[in-house]
Amino acid sequence: MKRFTKFICFALAGCCMLPLGLRAQQMPPVPVDKNVRIGKLDNGLTYYIRHNDYPENQVDFYIAQKVGSIQEEENQRGLAHFLEHMCFNGTKHFPGNTLIPWLESVGVKFGMNLNAYTAVDETVYRICGVPSERIGVQDSCLLILSDWANGLLLEDKAIDEERAVIHEEWRSQMPPMQRIFEKTSPVIFPDSRYGSRSPIGLMSVVDHFPYQALRDYYEKWYRPDLQGVVVVGDVDVDRIEAKIKELFAPIELPAQPAERIYYPVDDFTEPVIAIGQDKEQGNSLVKFYFKYDVLPDSLRHTMLSLTTEYMLDMADMMMMYRLHDISTKPDAPYALAQGQHGDMELCKTKKAMAYIAVPKGSDTEPAMDAVYREVLRAKRGGFTATEYARCRSEYLSQLEQAYNNRNHQENRKLAESYVRNFLDKTPIPGIENEYQLMNMLANQIPVEAVNQMYAQLLNERNMAVLIALPEKEGIVCPDVAALKASLAQIDAEEIAPYVDNVKNEPLISQLPAAGKVVSEKALPQFGAKEWMLSNGVKVIVKKTDFKNDEIVFRATAKGGTSVYGDEWVNDLLFMPVVTAQHGLGEFTFADLAKQMAGKQAVVNIELDHYVRNVSGNATPKDLKTLMELIYLNFTQLNVTADEFTALQNLLKEALQNQESNPQLIFQQKLNQFMYQSPRMQMLDAADVDGANREHILKIIREQLANASQFTFVFSGNFDEAELKSLAEQYLASLPSDPTQKAEIKRISGIGVTAGEKTGEVKLKMEVPQAYGGIFVSGTVPYNFKNRILASMCAQLMSARLLSEVREKEGATYSIATSGVLERTSDVPLVYQTVFPMKPEKKDRALEIIRNEFAKLAQQVDEAELAKVKEFMVKHFAEMERTNSYWCGEIAGNELLPSELPADTKAVIEAIGATDICSFMKELEAQQNYRVFVVMPM
Known part of the structure; x- marks a missing residue:
């Protein structure tokens, strides 16, 4: 420990212009948040x-x-x-x-x-x-x-x-x-x-x-x-x-309190490999632990703590980029790899740099070797100046965002920082002090200091490797001695330093021809404005002060993937993987990650059966970048053949052994029981193999081809003139055809299957466990009051089931009913109660649930309803102060207009027990109660 402390003190002294001979005990303390x-x-x-x-x-x-x-x-x-x-x-x-x-x-x-x-x-x-x-x-x-x-x-x-x-x-x-x-x-x-x-x-x-x-x-x-x-x-x-x-204060401390011991964890003198197998393990896994000592309590309140944590964060980020870059190649030795520093699993007395990899197939050695080689590459050759500059920029950008939102720090986040200070002596400088201190430190600590620290902490002898494997025919447990020999062989290699390849060109090399805002009107019901652009795109803007450094957007359009027949099912099931991880134009996904370092802007795409959504957020300073990303997602979304193959490899590895996992089998069988359409089923390895890159890109591009079908909603702390100018540049220039109206094409089998039915299957399990799924569904008119009623009924059911099934019967550990009233679904209201249960209590648990649904249509106590109303009043008061809520409400209104009350509290408080019973009677009369159970053999 002394050696580690001495090194960090030397790095801090050299980087922060402190006296070179400064002892660890003289490190300046971190100021405590004055608030x-x-x-x-x-x-x-x-x-x-x-x-x-x-x-x-x-x-x-x-x-x-x-x-x-x-x-x-x-x-x-x-x-x-x-x-x-x-x-x-x-x-x-x-x-x-x-x-x-x-x-x-x-x-x-x-x-x-x-x-x-x-x-x-x-x-x-x-x-x-x-x-x-x-x-x-x-x-x-x-x-x-x-x-x-x-x-x-x-x-x-x-x-x-x-x-x-x-x-x-x-x-x-x-x-x-x-x-x-x-x-x-x-x-x-x-x-x-x-x-x-x-x-x-x-x-x-x-x-x-x-x-x-x-x-x-x-x-x-x-x-x-x-x-x-x-x-x-x-x-x-x-x-x-x-x-x-x-x-x-009156609580007495025992006269002779027992000593609270923090048990030490010894270092290793040579690498240790632990191998475990289980019949229900879904995929192979390799995890490295490079152990190192924790800072002593006497130093955790000092600048040494902040400096050490910053350098470890930088090393984490740079290694994550490197490991991810490898995984995007079709010939990558692993499907996924990542890592970070932290407690050594469960203990507080030892830290570890931990790296985890998901191998391709059952052979864990190539993945183990590849991760170990990259760790040694970083230790021996260090991180590059360009890698460090990107990660430092990203760190400071996130810090700036937190500082700008300092007046909107959530109670829970602050409280949990104080909990960690009490338990771990983690510094609590407060964002004002942290912003000043870390801007100074980050700009004074060079990459050489991070490299020295990383090399110091990564001790190959003080390393443990955990290998987890499925226990099934065809999977051979590797020999520990052979694995150690393989690691030793890599130790002996000459490993070339990392080369940082990065694109330096802008996201958009040539700006599209700008359009114009052609009309403008107020939307008093939302406290917003509507702009119509020259290409037919509608933009709704709501300026708020909810957070100083946040802008949220949502672009919504009717229509969706229902226009593609069932022959596209493999592509439709795999498509969300591509929309979550893709490139733009000439930038691959890995290129974009580097390009976006230091910029807080993100765009997400969700293409559902009947609705298309493009959403995201940014800080005000990164609004232009957000608009560039929106433009590129609509016009130049791409995934290379290599990236697509890498994504297939990742998903296949995750799915190929899932037939032994009872929870996943239950979910798969439940979907088959509840839905008729193949596009409502869970993704499996055959779907991944059958997915076609060109087909998926065709679907995405066609779904985003006509921007005039979308309404773009922005809510946050933006400059209106700037947003208008950017909308004219990047949204009014999107390809559009206002003559083509968005429509929803309804197809069968998307909604929960109607009627009353019970299904059951039996599985072999390591730990005998029953799983139940109860779906109660129906058609209810969409309006705000019914939304509230739908949520209240789910909450009332959850409370009753927790009391009756868990507490009184002891049949389960966790149980809840979920359900919301949706605008566009074939079956707009579905209550789901999905839970594990004690096999011997299966019949009794199902009986209770059926009875409680029936009781909810007959009798509701005003006292139990009052608890739900109290929560919902508080919940809506909180939600109405968020940008995401208003984006969702305004965008949803474009799909199916529904009046939003001026006083949600009054609507909630006016609901009585008779309203709940009537709502549930209407649903119960539709007689859609389906039960599916998995039991152990």
Whole structure:
């Protein structure tokens, strides 16, 4: 560690004009954000409080515990995670199951705003999006945090009920890769607790531990010196601080608290290779870990921390570009490779530069060798000045965007930065200080410093390689000795330095002939303006102050891929892969990534059956670049033959072994059961092989050929005169034919199949698990009130099913009903309840769900409806302050006009229980209830 610290200090001293002899202990501290108040009570509890106004009238509450599964003894494995669950099942001031209902009564939704997680070294709870207008609600949330800290009831009955829930969580969240990791962890973390402390624990412990064991664990580890409270939002900081002292100061620290040990992870003296196989693993995987030491606590608050993190970020970005460039070639040795620095998997006491690759086929050695060779190329030959300049430009551009939006920092992002400061001592300078400091540092640190650091940290001897493989006929587990010999052979190679090939020409070499705005009118219902361009393109602009440095756009047109027959299915299924990763003109996708470094502008294409969307966003300074990208996407979208083959290789590798994965088989069979059209099925390896590059480019170009069929909507902080000029240059010049009107061609089989039917299949599984899918569908008139009703019914069903199926029956870990009312679909309303479940509880779970849908059409309690209404009022108040919301509403209105109420709150609050029942009765009368189940053999 001393050697690493000494090197970084030398780099910082040389680059930032500090005295060359500066010792690590003398490194200047990182200033702390002046907007956050930090305090510590006599009992050791730390608190962070900040007033913040985004989102308006909301506040977030967190409590972080410096305790996780690493504290467990062998006979306690699973107690840390179990304890997290029990925080929602009975506390001093919220006994029984009253906590979640009370929070939902004030608009805090379980799973979305209210949640927690347990990791190996930490446990964090959050209550977010709390309406801040009522002081009593703020105080009650702090009371909940204090109960979590020191007031859990941990009653026998509640513990026993939760055992089944956690067992179902283990069953549903034990994918093949997790099983492989648990098998190989003892090799990657030899002689360390980190090799055997997965937070989910052992079901033998979860099912049978004595009640007192959990209570003892709680008393031992949930204590104020290991706890941090964070409150961020529209609050009076002085009042919150006084309330924290009132509630938390009386909590006593044990006279002899147990030592909180951060267990070390030893270095390797030679490379270690761990190989794991699983029958349900979908594809092969290779992962490298180059271990290095963490900064000591004494230095994490200093400039050394910021400097180190910046240089590591630069190395990450440059390596990502290099690895991706290789993958775009048809003869690439891997389908995908990427990597970054961070914690060594689950532990806090060791860091790692981690690189992961998806091989082509079952032979992992070519992919392993290729990634290792590129790592050594970077270590020995360094990164180039041009690579570094691009990545530094991108870093500073993102930093500038954050700084310009400094008055619109979200509560949650700020709160989580304070959580990390408490748990990890991560600096919290605040964006104002960070912007100044990092602009200075980034422009003073040369690429040579990054290269030296990268070479210093990448120790080939202190390396672990994890190889994950499917366990099936034809796949041979490689020999560890042979793999080590292959790595040693690469060590002995002379590896040529990297050559950075980059295009220097502009995106558009010759500007198209500009058009004009020929008419203009106000759209008072949206607070927007409409421009008609000379080529027939309609542009709607809404200037906002929601964020200082954001412009969002959406271009929408009726029509879509339904005009192509089923003979195009392979191309249509593969097409989204191309629209997500393609080139423009003479620029390949890799060229564009380099060209766009330092520019915050992005354009996305989504071509659906009946609707065409082109969307994106940019900062005001990059508005011109955004318009150039829009123009090129409409006129010069391209994917080279090599890029197309590389994309096929990537998808085929990901799909070729999926026939062994029960979750994916369930989704595939579910689609087949619910939809008749082949274009509604999941992409498989045969579809990838059958996709044709020329066909796909033809579809995309034809779909975007007539810009006059599109309405372009812009919302954000733009200069209107500049936007108008750019629209005339780049949108009014798009190819158009106003005489051709956009129309929707309806085809059969796109919507959910009508009628009532139940289907079931059985599969072999490593962990017996049932999966269920329930679809309730129908036709409902599209209007704003029905949109609200559709969403409310889904939320009511979700709450009921969570209570009845999860909590009371113990049949599942997670269950929810989703559904929205759509404008253009054949079947505009579809409720989906897709969930894993305990096989023995299948019939009972399905019975409950059927009954609850029927009950929703007969009876709704005003109290349960009030919780949903409270949440939706808050949700819409927040959404109406976003540019993406207005782009969606305005663009959607062009597809199917529907009046948007001036007061959404009034519409929501006027809905009563009878409205819900009537809405569901109308849907139920259409008798479209389909059930599909996968069961273990």
